[in-house]
Amino acid sequence: MLDLTGLGAWRALPFFADELPTLEKRLGADILPPEEKVFAALEQTSPDATRVVILGQDPYHTPGKADGLAFSIPDAFGGKLDSLGNIFKEIQSDTGSKRTKTSLNDWAAQGVLLLNTALTVPPGKPKAHAKLGWDKLVSQVLDRLDSHPRAFIFWGAPAQRYARSLRDHHLVITSPHPSPLSAYRGFFGSRPFSRVNRWLIEQGQEPINWADP
Template identity: 60%
Template sequence: MISPDLGDWADLPFFDRDWPRLQAAIAVETRLILPPEDQRFAALSRCQPDATRVVILGQDPYPTPGHANGLAFSVAEGVKLPPSLKNIFREMKDDLGRAPASGDLSPWADQGVLLLNTALSVPAGVKNGHASLGWRRLTEEVMARLSDRPRAFVLWGAPAQSFRRFVTGDGHLFLESPHPSPLSAYRGFFGSRPFSRVNTWLDGRGETPVDWA
């Protein structure tokens, strides 16, 4: 059953065409699946299409139990920062001079930042374990839906950047760099200053900048 919290996202074709099959596949899993079911669509529930101003694409949820909360790169309150999020906050401090005290990024979502993973589930301990399950179609449709007016798209790493082609129309801001993972952050993520660049773009459009910290 589709969560009623999907709001205006619920009419995406994915939920009629693809979600029943994915839901059935997840239901027969004998492994622990993360994040918990009630948080699986948290990114969409928390940031509706008309409210979305910025999109940050992740890959899949953290595979460590107790970490993923349904928002890309975010962790539950009080959880030690995973390496990628630690690097995101390091870049933010270099860029803005400060970073959040907590790894819970829900305040970003409440300001119109869609924190979407390209897979919304993962078996515990198996990174990318559901990458080929069929979630990709949802990301494609979300990106297409958000083409209706200019938005900022922050695409870290090649998997996220592969979805740029689903964004049509003019006036968007695209910020592409390596992923903040320790394996790639030194190849160009550090020094990319995405947070100030997004805010400069928003300010130029007469919109309120994001209070990232």
């Protein structure tokens, strides 16, 4: 069973009592990220600390690559960066700053909730858990965050569907997914990082350091 002890205030969401027991039975024995990291995004960024939400698609399906934070890769991974490499290119183009650290835990510590529309994937089978029931959790997370103005970045069609339910006091940025298959369709040049920071400053908040910490 998945460990819920680190969820803090997120633990009160109805999903964990109502939907998770059934979903767990459908997960299978081999999932990515590892079981202890499935809820890492929620564990590292509490509701009250969340200032920015980045919503992606599903975790990396290569063993050793997914760490529970959307788009983040363990610093020791050493393989192809794919989507994250394109994110680094956009950071450089958008802000003039360089990012090389692949683990995005420093973003999470600044209040960036790095969530996917599906929190698990079987090895080598992208999108296989897209209809497993994780959408209920994602909807409840966004509902929980809807009361106060926040910045939301939705990358890719699965993520963009959630933008429709939000109130109009947020900053909402949508673009194609940064994957190598779609980044050239409008992700590059979308300038999400500078746009978020400009909005945060207008709200009287500190900007996010998207570059290396």
